[in-house]
Amino acid sequence: MTFDAIYxxxxxxxxxxxxxxxxxxxxxxxxxxxxxxxPIAVVRKFHLRVVSxxxxxxxxxxxxxxxxxxxxxxxxxxxxxxxxxxEYYDWADRLRLMDKIYIGIVAMSAYAAVVISETLxxxxxxxxxxxxxxxxxxxxxxxxxxxxxIMPQALAFAVPVLCNNFIGLIKGSSIVYxxxxxxxxxxxxxxxxxxxxxxxxxxAAALVYWALCIAVERGSWLLEKRFKRH
Amino acid sequence: xxxxFDIALxxxxxxxxxxxxxVTLLIVSVSVGGGTLLGLLLATVRLYRVPVLNALAVFYIxxxxxxxxxxxxFIVYYGFPILLNNFGVNINRWDKLYFVLIAYALNNAAxxxxxxxxxxxxxxxxxxxxxxxxxxxxxxxxxxxxxxxAFFIAFPAFGTRVINAxxxxxxxxxxxxxxxxxxxxxxxxxxxxxxxGYVVVALxxxxxxxxxxxxxxxxxxxxxxxxx
Numbered sequence: 001m002t003f004d005a006i007y008x009x010x011x012x013x014x015x016x017x018x019x020x021x022x023x024x025x026x027x028x029x030x031x032x033x034x035x036x037x038x039p040i041a042v043v044r045k046f047h048l049r050v051v052s053x054x055x056x057x058x059x060x061x062x063x064x065x066x067x068x069x070x071x072x073x074x075x076x077x078x079x080x081x082x083x084x085x086x087e088y089y090d091w092a093d094r095l096r097l098m099d100k101i102y103i104g105i106v107a108m109s110a111y112a113a114v115v116i117s118e119t120l121x122x123x124x125x126x127x128x129x130x131x132x133x134x135x136x137x138x139x140x141x142x143x144x145x146x147x148x149x150i151m152p153q154a155l156a157f158a159v160p161v162l163c164n165n166f167i168g169l170i171k172g173s174s175i176v177y178x179x180x181x182x183x184x185x186x187x188x189x190x191x192x193x194x195x196x197x198x199x200x201x202x203x204a205a206a207l208v209y210w211a212l213c214i215a216v217e218r219g220s221w222l223l224e225k226r227f228k229r230h
Numbered sequence: 231x232x233x234x235f236d237i238a239l240x241x242x243x244x245x246x247x248x249x250x251x252x253v254t255l256l257i258v259s260v261s262v263g264g265g266t267l268l269g270l271l272l273a274t275v276r277l278y279r280v281p282v283l284n285a286l287a288v289f290y291i292x293x294x295x296x297x298x299x300x301x302x303x304f305i306v307y308y309g310f311p312i313l314l315n316n317f318g319v320n321i322n323r324w325d326k327l328y329f330v331l332i333a334y335a336l337n338n339a340a341x342x343x344x345x346x347x348x349x350x351x352x353x354x355x356x357x358x359x360x361x362x363x364x365x366x367x368x369x370x371x372x373x374x375x376x377x378x379x380a381f382f383i384a385f386p387a388f389g390t391r392v393i394n395a396x397x398x399x400x401x402x403x404x405x406x407x408x409x410x411x412x413x414x415x416x417x418x419x420x421x422x423x424x425x426x427g428y429v430v431v432a433l434x435x436x437x438x439x440x441x442x443x444x445x446x447x448x449x450x451x452x453x454x455x456x457x458x
Contacts, residue, residue, distance in 0.1 A: 002312070003309075003312050060440060060443070061436045061440070062436075063439065064397075064435050064436035064437075064438070064439030064440060065432050065435055065436060066397040066398070066400035066401075066435060067397075068400050068401055068411070069400065069411075069428060069431060069432050069435070072411075072424075072428055073425065073428050073429075073432070076424065076425050076428070077425075080234055080425075081234070167296075171296075171297065171298040171299070172298070174298040174300055174301065175298070175300060175401065177300065177404070178404060185298070185300070185301065198304070198308050199305065199308035199309050199312065202301050202304045202305050202308065203305060205301055206293070206297040206298075206301045206302075206305065209296065209297045209298055209301070210292075210293060210296040210297050212296075213295070213296035213297070214292070214296060217296075
């Protein structure tokens with residue numbers, strides 16, 4: 001086997017066609033992660049009885065599970081019951097054609113919620129206690145304090161870390177490879193199945209991820225500059 | 231096919247899967263050890279701004295941090311034999327595990343380089359100046375003043391990296407390595423029961439992550455000199 005750079009370009013053109021899949025698999029989980037992460041972080045910060053203890057036990061454990069297991073386990077849990085149903089109702093063909101991207105999005109979102117809730121908890125903790133006390137002393141309700149005083153400050157801290165989480169999600173989304181979703185990585189590999197240029201195809205896929213991550217890093221840097229103004 | 235999930239099978243598969251943790255630990259220790267040494271080299275190149283090498287180091291670190299580790303693993307697997315063939319070395323008969331070890335060591339090197347570099351850079355310049363003013367040489371300043379402080383700054387990030395490196399090794403099975411997940415998949419092919427195996431692997435990862443986290447937190451407290 002020899003190396004021929006021209007095949008990188010061949011694979012690159014195929015891989016770029018699946019860019020939207022990789023973006024779906026990382027942008028949606030990012031949003032879901034923030035939406036689910038805020039209540040999880042707030043509950044832990046204010047030590048709401050019972051809920052807080054349950055969440056505080058669960059999150060560190062869930063953080064220990066690698067992304068690939070989220071994908072494999074949820075793939076199994078979503079597909080198997082459907083399999084049973086399809087045997088019953090004779091949906092076999094429809095199921096085989098069902099796009100697995102939804103499974104990927106669910107799995108990545110579950111993973112993102114865990115990671116981002118930790119990011120947001122760190123952000124809430126970064127706001128000095130005096131700020132919370134000052135809110136109480138001027139008679140703000142807990143919700144008002146959060147919305148007007150705490151969150152804006154916490155956000156400034158959270159933005160660069162969230163961008164890092166986002167980069168992690170973009171890279172992590174490539175692992176849907178194991179359940180055969182056609183994303184950038186798998187898309188690049190489809191060209192290699194024809195011409196057997198695996199190394200070139202992997203390099204092409206890597207270039208797409210690299211460009212994406214550099215773009216997010218740039219965006220993170222610009223956002224940080226905006227927040228620094230206050 | 232029977233039930234979706236059988237708790238009895240979890241206990242039945244446990245010994246076979248848990249015994250493969252040795253593979254995971256081997257990959258983690260070799261790649262973190264090798265990665266730290268390589269990272270030191272890269273960080274030195276970056277800190278001294280060695281011409282040409284510095285640009286290469288920046289390029290390399292950016293690539294590793296900006297691409298998925300699973301792709302890096304396959305690039306090493308397909309690329310190394312081609313690369314070494316040019317020098318007349320044939321490694322086509324190599325065990326796949328060697329490629330995994332090299333790939334993960336190269337991956338960790340980039341992360342370690344950044345941790346080491348930013349830790350050394352974040353020691354206040356006044357510390358170096360103070361050391362010079364009392365007559366320490368450049369090397370003494372580094373060894374006695376800068377390095378100990380950088381070490382404490384880097385320690386938490388190092389711990390996080392080791393835990394992340396361990397989670398990353400869960401991808402080695404895609405190359406056909408018989409680690410814990412590889413074993414779970416093998417059992418799944420034999421018995422049509424794969425979920426129970428996944429659960430065992432997840433439990434081992436949870437336990438190992440929590441242990442490492444607690445261990446690094448404890449070591450951090452123990453190592454920190456009494457301040458104030």
